[in-house]
Amino acid sequence: MSYLNSITFGRYIPTGSVVHRLDARTKLISALALLSANVSGQSFAPLAGMFLLVFAVAGLAHLRLTLVLSNLRPMAWLLALTVLLNAVLTPGRGEAFGGAFTEEGVRQGLFLALRLAGLVLTASLLTLTTSPLDLADGMERLMRPAKRVGVPAHELAMTMTIALRFVPTLADEAERLRRAQLSRGADIEGGLLRRLRGLTSLLVPLFLSAFRRADRLAVAMEARCYRGEEGRTHYAQAGFRGIDAVAAVAVALVVAGMWCWK
Template sequence: MPLLRDIAVGRYVAGTGLLHRLDPRTKLLSLVALMVAALASRDVAPVALFTVFVALVALIGRLPLNILLRNLRSFAWLIGVTALLHLFMTPGTTRWVVPHASLVVTDEGLSAAILFSLRLASVVTAASMLTLSTTPIALTDGLESLLKPFRRLGVPAHELAMMVSIALRFIPVLADEAERLQKAQMARGADFTGGPIRRARRLVPLLVPLFLSAFSRADRLAVAMEARGYRGGDGRTRFRPLQMGRADAGAAILVVLAVAGQIWLATQGQP
């Protein structure tokens, strides 16, 4: 499955760029702030600013653009379906009428299609950039550090952070496993060519062995962690303690400016 193989969420690529050197807490908080601002915006301009900001960060951070583009291609079908639904299902001022199809394209539908396409593409890319530039251990430590104040409310910070990290790491593992199963069935004469609907039907027989493989891997991981004496976060020390520096302060300032710009653009034209 080439599309599943190209998914970058959960994968880490070693590097020495600016994003790789930032504290994981800075990246997590920045991602949440930018995504909330983008998802809360109802106009194209703020989301377009978020998209441009994500692209500039990817260039400055020296992330592999080919991986990001292939990752975006994996979600092209979802972006396309979302755009078409908003394009033809949003009422408003008529702009075009599709002949012999009883479909109407409105100005509001066109704006909504652009808005949700940019929003989905930029959010997927931003999430991929986080995992591409952050090791699983650093991501777990950063998330645990951010959740630590909620321990007083009974939130298991370390366990929750570990669970999220393992789930992210399982995404590329399951993608590789799905590709292996597909090749095994193709060697036995299975045909996965044809249109999108036909290919989707042919992929259904892969679901059962894929789920069985996922449960088997999860069981082996649990046994391995228990054999190594894993008992949660109590008494656990870190080989590299998290520490923020000047680069994190500069990144935080840029994110604040970007969020402020999104808010300012969103308020323009409103009474």
Template sequence: MMEKMIFGRYVPAESPLHRMDPRSKLLMVFFFVCIVFLANNTMTYVILGIFTLVLIILSKIPFRFLYNGLKPVFWLILFTLFLHVFFTKEGEVLYSIAGLDIYEGGVRQGLFISLRFTYLILITSLLTLTTTPISITDGMEQLLNPFKKLKMPVHELALMMSISLRFIPTIMEETDKIMKAQAARGVDFSSGPIKDRIKSIVPLLVPLFVSAFKRAEELAIAMEARGYRGGEGRTKYRRLRWQTVDSLLIVSLLAVTVLLVIFRT
């Protein structure tokens, strides 16, 4: 399961995207999530696809690795596609299957929504794949600094979000171990009535929650033992540096936004 899980993982590499300032990548992800909803036709989705492909190439992350990472959510994307194909009734009727009419608008809308999910997953995954958790924390804290005037615990909030991202692969690995242990004891997660499958999840959830709380307690004790008292008065060993390539990333994102507005119907 771990080799199929890409979100929350960091893959060391020497690439332009790895060397970028985490603040520029965080801003890129935030604005990409916003502008992806501007796409509503083939041309706009092609523009988003080219932008995503360029970032993947710059990250030097193998395509096969990303493909394997999409497998866990492939069924969700496929379900969304079929949902629109069979229930969206727009445009001309293309086929009729067992009394169900498949419309041109349903197929088009299903493909567009599936592409939107795929782009969002890839872009957000590239953030964690090319940025260490500590860099994400520093970048998030820097971006949220203006909210300190509103008495917002910026450092603690950034640290909490970074730890959450970091522990996603760990929890998935723990889930995999517990599932294998329960399967060795005769628990069947993949067959039988729905009622029995739901009951079989209980032996999985209880040890998973116990393990998660135990890890959280161990992390809190370790932080206290190292003298962690929050972000007030703390200095940083690594300084964030905004470079020309970071400005180019933001400018390219603005250019993509302009193109989406121009070609949007």
């Protein structure tokens, strides 16, 4: 479980790149468009287009590719299990690897694993290039029309942003607890069953730490007289610029290509 300290999902890494300077709404809409095209695709061609765009955006954002791909490490077992189960359970005529798997199953498993990896990479790239405050502001502005029907746009945006922000925080806390337990002689390394038994010594203090952090956050927000959207103003006013239009057109072309080749 030492990979916990390498989780970057939910972290914001400022590099001052052109991607970081884009309006949060542009990045949110682009990410949603890519995710929808990814889910609707039925072949490897749309996935290839999405991965190329993700890698290109990572380069423009001055982010190391290994940093972006590190978000796949915690779910490597899930990707492998997806491929294995589909390879074994999917019926087909063609046989692969001595008849244990079917060609259709292997192809379907790889496709679903790549689709899942694409979803994670797209979401992680959004959080890596957008600060939590900008992300909350962008979500709130996009959901503002829903306020007319009673949807608490500001509260929903703030809740989702806090949840994303706490992912790397809890991962760091879990890694700290793991090292503390190892220093006390706890047996939490080794095989799968031993690790599962050792999880109990981590989950209980991790939950307690999460509740303590949530309580401190609530106290801090109350101390700053936070009352939701009522009477709240914005220090910086976001707005669409020419660079947002260029980015939107580029993403629209890629998404259109993914739909055409799905």
